[in-house]
Amino acid sequence: MGKILGSRYEIMEQIGAGGMAVVYRAKDLLLNRIVTVKVLRDQFAADEEFSARFRREAEAAAGLSHPNIVSIYDVGREGATQYIVLEYVEGHNLKEIIREQAPLPPERSLHIVRQIAQAIGHVHAHHIIHRDIKPHNILISDDDWARVTDFGIAQTDTAVTLTHTGGIVGSVHYLSPEQARGESSSEQSDLYSLGIILYELVTGKLPYDGETPIAVALKHLREHPLSPRQLNPRVSPSLEAIIMRAIAKDPNQRYPSAQAFLEDLDEIEEEQLRAKSTNLGSGLGNSDIEKTQVHQGPAAGILPKGGGGYPSAASAAEAAAARVDHAHNALAARVRNAILKHRFWVGLGAAAAILLAVLLFLSNYAKAEEVMVPAITGKTVAQATAILAQSHLSLAREINQENSDKVAKDLIIQQEPAQKTMLKTGGDVRIWVSKGPTNLTMPDVKDQDPPLSKDAALAMIKEVGFINNPIFTYVPSPLIPSGAVIDQSPAPDIPWPANGNIRITLSSGLPTLSMPNVIGTSSEEAESALTGAPYNLAVVIAIKDSSTYPRGVVIGTDPNPGDSVEQGTTATVIVSGGPGPQLPDNTALNAHGHKKSPKPH
Structure with missing residues (x-):
């Protein structure tokens, strides 16, 4: 902990981990806020396919903005470490809530699932399929506000996940049959997973479970789950019908869209309101009217017969209309029976009472506080x-x-x-x-050929419409010319707020080193030291007579020892050309300080 990524995000503590990434709580030092940082595991960082997917799908999700979707702030790389920066949400994931509290009341379950469906609808409108809708990827705040996260980044833990050639297809307990068969995902795949979540919320049980991922996947393909009402009698027939349609094995029998799913959830609410209204009216009248009335359930037009498939959205709409007609017909029949079985004046009195109640209701509404x-x-x-x-x-x-x-x-x-x-x-x-500030697309100022200057990069950023001047920092570079762009944050093509902070790294030129002292060494030793790392200098040899140093010995350099020298530039090495120091018998010394051997006659 304490590591800083991108010179901006200080890692504070680990808050989660999956097969593909580790999740940390971190502090954004630039904006002074808490964020979530998801780091790709080292074993996948070297895999080009995983790395490309990690970045590509994160950038796609960054274009989404919805109250029920966790926002993505940044994508970065530091050395071999790749990471995504997301909005930090205080709360629990939905799986934790299910483990501790399920089965949840149907009303609360619908409240949560409605928010998830709205998020999924927004995602689908942007031509993105989540592919891994599951309670672990739904964050719930203390006030039951739901947020969907982990777009397209499926976990690879073999206890809960299946993979196939070409990509990860999702977590097995929430996996659609077509994903289990290795087919491509669709909007109906996400809605299937959401139906499994709703089933689990209201029953406290998964519809399909087994000892191995393969066993669970086969159940998605071959078996039918227990009726939710068998596990929880509080589940209404209409809610059960919605669940069973959402988890139909044939995608064509599921909801065609998240909006259609939401419309059926609305129908349940309206059904509850109609039920309350009917109960208010049933308190009038005689013994026949007061008898318990048994009606066909509102789900009769939706639930399948004989274990067959589930009807289309049109069938559901017809069923809804039929339920309204049935309620009206039932009420008319009850009034008619009351009139036939009682004297005229009693019936007339009941009708007058009904009329009076209606008038009182309208009067009270008009005078509502x-x-x-x-x-x-x-x-x-x-x-x-x-x-x-x-x-x-x-x-x-x-x-x-x-x-x-x-x-x-x-x-x-x-x-x-x-x-x-x-x-x-x-x-x-x-x-x-x-939805936050207007998002602009970050231009690419780091991958230009030749590299952009500071002024050129600034002009490109301003031309797009960004408001603030970038924050410029300098680092040495042996490859990029001084003053040219080396790196940028955010990365190119990332959606970024018009008033957001931008960081540009510029080259300060070649690294500057201290010239080593090679005086007194042989020219070969000096050249080897200066041309090797870290100096990488080009050496020019200059010969100069010297009576102090033997022939071939270095007597000086330019730059002088201790002076600054840029890596990769040129240095001059001055070598003694003799005659060097003389011994008493006028014999000269060689480059190693030894007496020269006399020349043969």
């Missing part, structure tokens, strides 16, 4: 929901999103009606949520 709308701008959606609830108000179902250079991501920019406006209790407040 008005409350002052509280201020929720600058708050998160979860905070705004709690604040409005205190005033008996709620958020409108549709949440608008737009970019803002002034309001931080995920905070409310605008509300309608405005604060201090009077609104009837039970009313809805529309909101606009910030």
Whole structure:
């Protein structure tokens, strides 16, 4: 711990690990905020296929912006270490919640799954298939706000994952049948995985389990799961129908889109409201009216017969319409029986009572208490929901999103009606949520040939529309000319806020070293020392007469010993040309200080 990546992200502690990456909590020293850093494991960093996928899919996910998706801030490499920087979410993953609390109440399960479905719909709209939707990849905050993470980065732990040639296909307990067969993933594959999650939330059990990944995968292909209602009677027939359609083995029998899935979840809510309305009306009348009425369940038009396939979205819509007609017909029959079995005046009195109740309801609605709308701008959606609830108000179902250079991501920019406006209790407040600053595409200033100068890089960055001047740092380089660009952060083609900080690394030129002292050595020894590492100098030999040094001995250098010299430049070595020092008998010394042998006659 304490390691700093990219001169910016200080690793604080490990918070998770998977087969492909290790996850850390870290501090962004530049923006002074806590982030999540996911580091590719060393054994995959050297694999070009894994490295390319790690970067390519992270960059694709970085283009997504949604309240229920964990944001990606940066992608980087330091030496052999590759990493992704993500938004830090305080809370637990959904798998931990399932282990501790499942089965969850259907209402809470639907609340969580609705958010995941909205995120998946946003992902699919950007032509991305997650391929690994599972509770481990869903982060839940303390206020039950769900966020999807790990886009396209499947875990490779053999206890939970299958792989095939060409890529990782997903975690086996949440794996679609087509993925188990090695076929390509589709939007319906992600919705299948979401259906498995919903099954697990409401029952506390996985629909398919086994001793080995292969055994589980085969069950996805061949077996049918237990009915959720067999495991939890609180699951309604309609909710069971939604689950079973989502996990149909044939992709064509599943929901065609996340939006269609969400529409059926809406139908359940409307069904609950109709049930409450019917219960209010059933308190009037005689013994026949008060008898328990047994009706065909609302799921009758959705659930399969005889173990066959699950109907299409059109069939589900017809079933929904049939349920409404059935409810109307049932109510009409009950009123008709009451009139036939009771005297005219009793029936007339009941009708008058019904009419009076309706009039009273309309009158009370017209006189509904008005409350002052509280201020929720600058708050998160979860905070705004709690604040409005205190005033008996709620958020409108549709949440608008737009970019803002002034309001931080995920905070409310605008509300309608405005604060201090009077609104009837039970009313809805529309909101606009910030998607953060406008994102621009980071230009490539580091891979140009020839390398860009500081001014050229600055001009290219400004031309794209970035607001702040980059932060420039200098490092020596034996390859890149002085003043030219060596590196950049963020990397090229990364979506980056227009007001975000950009770091550019420039070359300060060749490394500067201290000239070694080779005086007194032979010319060969001096040349070997200076041309080798770390100096890599080009040596020029100059001969100069000397009566002090023997012939062939170095008597000086340019630069002088101890002076600065740039790596890879030229140095002059001055070598004695003799005659050198003389002995008393006028015999000269050689380069090693020994008496020269007399020449033969």
